[in-house]
Amino acid sequence: MKKQNKHVAKPIAAPKGEPTMIKIGYRDITVEWMGPDFKTDELTDCYGWYKTREGLIQIQDKLCGQEKVNTLLHEALHAIVYGSGLNQAGGPLKEEDAEELAVNQITNYLLGMFRDNDWFLDYIKKNLHKDK
Numbered sequence: 001m002k003k004q005n006k007h008v009a010k011p012i013a014a015p016k017g018e019p020t021m022i023k024i025g026y027r028d029i030t031v032e033w034m035g036p037d038f039k040t041d042e043l044t045d046c047y048g049w050y051k052t053r054e055g056l057i058q059i060q061d062k063l064c065g066q067e068k069v070n071t072l073l074h075e076a077l078h079a080i081v082y083g084s085g086l087n088q089a090g091g092p093l094k095e096e097d098a099e100e101l102a103v104n105q106i107t108n109y110l111l112g113m114f115r116d117n118d119w120f121l122d123y124i125k126k127n128l129h130k131d132k
């Protein structure tokens with residue numbers, strides 16, 4: 001019989017100005033900020049993760065701005081992959097390694113493109129809801 005691990009890592013209160021929720025498709029995904037927890041191994045070898053069944057993104061709370069936005073976008077893309085079914089049987093990202101590679105590269109290139117073209121995000125925001 002496997003011993004139950006009763007230790008559960010607890011999130012901290014969201015640091016001031018940090019998001020606590022992101023809407024992705026039909027889901028409202030909670031964003032939690034927390035330190036690495038060595039008893040549960042949570043966030044000890046990554047900056048963040050997306051827990052599909054819980055609709056939860058957890059991010060380390062001590063990251064610099066660049067790593068923070070990279071991690072949030074990365075985990076949001078995992079939620080998009082899951083929500084869109086791209087990682088289901090027969091999907092192009094069915095293999096975990098394929099999903100991780102695609103999510104990682106798209107995240108890094110998107111952020112690089114936004115950084116190198118600082119007009120782009122404002123342009124998207126300005127035009128996103130204009131249908132005429």
Ligand SMILES: [Zn+2]
Nearest residue numbers: 074078100103
């Ligand atoms: Zn990932």
